[in-house]
Amino acid sequence: MQITKEEFKKELEQKLDSQFAVDVEHASLGELYSALSNVLRDGYAPNWRETRIKEAHEGKKQVYYFSIEFLPGTLLRSNLLNLGWMDTVKSALKDLGLNLDDIAAKEPDMALGNGGLGRLAAAFMDSLASTGYVGNGNGIRYKYGLFKQKFVNGYQVELPNDWLQKHNHWEVMRDNKSVLVHFGGQVNLVQKDNWMTPEYNGGYSIKAVPYDIPVVGYHTGIVNTMRLWDAEIPESEEINYPTIDDRRKVEDLTSILYPDDSSYSGRLLRLKQEYFFVSAGLQSILRYYTKDLKQNDMHNLPKYVAVHINDTHPAMAVAELMRLLVDEYHIDWDEAWKITVQVMSYTNHTIMAEAMEKWDINMMTQLLPRIMQIITEIDRRYVISLTGKVAESVINDTRIVNNGNVQMAHLAIIGSHSVNGVAPLHTHLLETEVLKEFYELYPERFNNKTNGITLRRWLQIANPKLSKLLDQTVGRDWRTDSAKMLLLQDSYKNAKVLKQINEIKLENKEKLAKFIKKTTGITVDPTAIFDVQIKRLHAYKRQTLKLLHIIKLYHDLKNGIDHPKRVVIFGAKAAPSYTYAKDVIKVINEVANVINNDASIHGKLKVIFLENYDVTLAEKIIPAADVSEQISTTTKEASGTSNMKLMANGALTVATMDGANVDIAKAVGQDNIFIFGLNKDQVYDYYNKHDYKPRDMYNSDQVMKETVDALIDGSFSKAANEGRVLYDSFLQENEEFLVLADFESYLQAQKKIEENWHDQRSWAQKALVNIAHSEEFNADNTVARYAKDIWGLKKLN
Template sequence: MFSSKESFQKSFLKRLEMTYGKTFRESTSRDQYNTLGNMVREYISTNWIETNEKNRSANNKQVYYFSIEFLLGKLMGQNLLNLGIRDVVEKGLEELGISLSDIEESESDAGLGNGGLGRLAACFLDSLASLDLPGHGCGIRYKHGLFDQKIADGYQVEYPEQWLRHGNVWEVRKPDQAVDIAFWGSTESREVDGKLEFKHVSPETVVAVPYDMPMIGYETSTVNTLRLWSAEPAHHPPLNRDLLTYKRETEAVSEFLYPDDTHDEGKILRLKQQYFLVSASLQSIIRSFRKKNGSLHNFHEMVAIHINDTHPVLAIPELMRILLDEERMEWEEAWEITTKTISYTNHTTLSEALEKWPIYLFKPLLPRIYLIVEEINERYCKALWERYPGDWNRIEQMAILAHGLVKMAHLAIAGSHSVNGVAKIHSDILKMREMKLFYEFEPEKFNNKTNGIAHRRWLLKANPELASTITEAIGERWVKDPEYLIQLKRFIYDEGMKEKTAKIKQVRKELLAQKIFEQSSMKVDPSSIFDVQVKRLHAYKRQLLNVLHIMYLYNRIREDSNFSVYPRTFIFGAKASPGYYYAKKVIKLINSLAEKVNSDPKVSKMIKVVFMENYRVSLAESIFPAADVSEQISTASKEASGTGNMKFMMNGALTLGTLDGANVEILESVGPSNIFTFGLTAEQVLDYYENGGYRSTEYYHHDVRIRQAADQLINGFFHETEGEFEAIYDSLIAHNDQYFVLKDFSSYAEAQERVEQTFINRGEWQEKSLINIAYSGSFSSDRTIKEYADGIWRIKPI
């Protein structure tokens, strides 16, 4: 049906009329989108079935990637591109008077993730399929996702993200493969043939129903699967329960991504989600494995399970439960299989982000799992005692159960064979500081796998004009071998190439300017420097440092008639977690500052501030190609890796950043003259945390720029309710500026001056831009996945 423009048109029109019982002229964009989506799914169905059959029959090891998030974005454009049929479809639709881009707009961003963690998982699935590797995703089919963000009077307002309200053309419901998940109840034990057996008594059952989505590789017949689980009530509801309450509580398990956990009810729901994901996935994997192999004694030789951060760590005790209770294995064999099967990626150095669950909630919700965790902890502490006899302090710090808490990161390290960080500096910090005791105990487990991005989405799809220009220069090899982009180095001083890439950037800036106008009715200058900070709103990511610098520029322009700056548009995009009070105040501050700056005739000639609401993957695809400056300004040691930095780099933006996460490796790649670095190093930050010595008030009193901007947060400069930004002021002054915003301010301001001076010399800027693109290939997720496949999972292409 996609062999030619004509055959596509014929199939498309016939399918549309048969499906909707209306003529083509009467059809809507959504009718057309669903028709095209169904055609694509039918087109790949043979390859999807054959890939599954190959995986079932081949004697190859497979990996299952467990993640609470998969931030897929929109799939239509990427699937058409990967299948090599985009041109046929685009031309065929064009002759029918339809724009493919209009049809793509009908698709909702899949509401299955929030930030970098989820986008990384999506990029990994793309690379697994494109490299013909047997790798599958396992997640939750959230009905609502995180939230849709609206800005009202400068405040973030959350609306349900109803991404499924029109259905999902890519998914296939598989009710015949549903499994039961047991919560609550109690455990009973009895001795059978000299061995203790456990039974889960009177559990409350939730049914997990799988929805499979195809993950299509680029120009290959491999179609892997993302299996998403939806929670539904059991056919026989529990006795002595109000049926409506049971139904509501059951459906809540897969209703929202990251329910608010400030109260016990929210904590229980999050814990339910995590066990629901791992139990359903493991039951499904093992059911399939048993059909082929009968016994699970060689399970670890054929299956790798990877846990993306601590959310799926309950896979460890759940696999133990199945091996002990269902397979009747001895503990030692079950533990060996479990630890050889499971590998773990750590995504943070923030202690508050390392999950810990109160035992008083964990134990009644998951009674059998708790007993297993208790046993794991006892045996782990015994092994520690044998290595470090008498060192109670060390054992207390490393215990899985301590101080009334289940420590999920500790369980992850104890129960896996590999623990990796996601950038060199992050992995070093884990080994030397955050997880030093665990590294000393089992150094062989620890390794680094620097994150990567799906270059086919973030360059080939998001920036097709730049991709075509690259292909004209160096050929097509880079699409399948992204490190071949290094061949662009030959064109760094080529005037023709510099002119072409500069024009492409300008067109993308004009398109983004149009999008900004459509969203906010604000006109921005496409010839200005597009200075962009888009990412989750968190104190350590320091959007506040950016804001204080803009406030300084505003004050300087207003007060000094001789001062001027090259025109610059500061673009923000960010969502704050609904319960994160401080982050939501920063969003309000950005919007209040935007109103102040943009309405001032003198200031707005030089600078403008834009907050783009509802930041998401599809919006990011418009932003990254248009950016000149990539703001990566987190407090050094706090950002595990970052992947936005890689997307900006690949699209020719220059990084303005601290020596944090993958910024360090970008610096090593492109060299110090092609990146703008500033601020404290990770070692200096960690030294301050350990030994003190930092007083933010010294910077407040000795730097008039800082004092003026900080005072404006509370002195009526902003026409907001009194005390609106007091929490932000207090974080800087009263609470001693935990993330060193004031300490790094001067260095940041100097780096911004260097950015301006460099940008003015457009030829030099284009050379630096091309260098960044040339070196970006090593930050492709293809490279990352090859490293995981060879070094951790031991899987090979089928």
């Protein structure tokens, strides 16, 4: 539905009046946000309803993306853009003396995810709707999102992120679509009507209530649904929870998102969360299949439904679908298994061993007795099917139940027809190292699907100026057909375009500089190199290597060795229980303090660690970046996606040949990226031979020694203890992240960056090539590949 400026103004006034009894002039920004989002809701509501009717009518296959994390950020501007209202509304607001950005800033950031994995899930939602596919999200409506990060004396402090406090304006609660999820008790199998039927004794049910969030497609008229589940006490069981405390215990199931994307804490609650949203999701899918689509043959389920297991957290979907098919719909085990494997597909997002989920059998038996029985049976049949055919060791390594644990990745792989990694190198490592034995058993299941980003959010919304330049140079079509962005290369020698690229970058940097001033009090020079590392704080991502480079630059400047002006900008949250990562934050903050206050270096180097990195902050930083730091230990970063967002905004990447950096290097060519560091074979050589001796390197390299010693020689005395922790970690024999091994070559890469910086025209040319080729990482194309190769979807008419 389109809207004129005048219609919009009238609608806005009406909403302000009916909701708050104020007029535009007297409305607060919060009230304006609320009214504006309501006008938008009216705008897309008909499309949302029609999409559902069409879905049921056309009966096309749908994908359900099961993910324990979704990280959409804010939705106001994205809904405006996708609905085609952005320009009209911006200009109408301007007429009224208002600014869209100020109003949009009132929306809480929907941070129901930790990092790349959750952000990817949200990007896929947007891309599915924007390319015409029916794709549904299935997740958890956490009451508290990822913690709010503050720095106190340089330390990270975590505060609750009560994002729902001010109401989520997009969600619609659909109480009538609630389902019950059962936990605990005992299960006996009894013969009933010729069927082994489970008889449940004891235990309890929790009511899963869906909150639907619309996913508005970009100019497609399609509005898909992201369904997030909340936990309530079923009316019939209220009597069992007489006190507020009792109630809270149940409702706590969906209270918190686990703030850790690499290891697991609060295990029992986490397991409950996993089963809760998986069971609720599958029950509602089958209800839709039977009631709305009026299908009664479960054998046809794979023609209508694809369920995607995003990392192992929803892997129980395999067992839960078996339970539903066998127990509730009386499908033969073998038939049910065929259906299940055809329906399920799985993405692995990391090779980090600590993220490989396993659940204790006893815990699982107590909490989910029927699921444990089913998993045991799947495992038993798996072992039988391979006995005598492959080595016993292979069976033991790959079976689902072993060493007292249920291996969730094994369940996901065995129960899915497709297993994919998220960049070619990552998929290759899955096939040859991490999941080698599975690859040999099921080579046809493995495939690669390189990650992508939504250019709508990261260019159109976050960088309107660069978007306009693209409009002027390649035409507006790039907004729907990103391949057109490649035409930008025709302007490689166009002095005017190159100048504009630099001007736009400078304007974005000025804006960020203002934000930095406002939030940290520190003045930064927008003409300096803005050198950006934004991602979760983790040893493998090596914010530590950046830190060593900063110290080296500082020493140089103090010793009269000149460098171009540079502002290093970090954004990163550390998992609350990850002490090493928190130590890194403290050290960076104290190093920053010393450097930022040292008048002797004349402001040539500034180090800014911005608090509370989230999608909203990313939208401010990314358009202003000159340099993108992608410096993980080769083999450790499955893909990375900030690398893609930064290149799309014209930042030049300094990178190891890890994750999707490899593909970025291929796309832009060696001249337009700064590659350094050990390659995968060298890394594995160290790991296999156990002969990495950083202390020898340190002793024989004076620059390295001076740089590392600064951590313990009193230079940064406020982080003496944490500095010692880092120092010791770097020098430890066979240190896993090979920080010092890459130090020298990282310095070389940085030197090259400085040399290139002096030639602003050629810098702009490199930026231009990066912007043009970022289209290869358009999530719209990524989902098209999933849709075709894995899910078998057809577009809605």
